[in-house]
Amino acid sequence: MKAQHAVIAPKWHTVAEVAAMLGYGLTKTKMLVITGEMRSLKDGRSRRILPEWVDEYIARRVDEMERAA
Template sequence: MTSTTIQRKWHTTAEVAAMLGYGLSKTKMLVLTGEIRSIKDGRNRRILPRYVDEYVERRAREAEEGAA
């Protein structure tokens, strides 16, 4: 018998806040302003893992450019 691990396809705003070490309010604001892309799923917002990666990469790039 083979065990299969199901990988999460998207995250809640609260999960992304925990991943980034941000508060929930800040993360919700980033989602509402489009800083972190999201998709609407009924009444909820869901954030794809690649959207989190895009945000982190953009912030890192901005920080590096600002330091130069």
């Protein structure tokens, strides 16, 4: 009998994970959170970011770049 492995997609990300996904440094990503440019929520002493909030940030940046061009 073969073992089956479930792939579990994370429901939210740490700031460090988002930094890695975006190719940003941790400091820049923390500033995005502090300034409110990237939505996040406080979970105890940690910050968490929902995947759709990362998508919203990316879409907003693309829109800004397209309007500037």
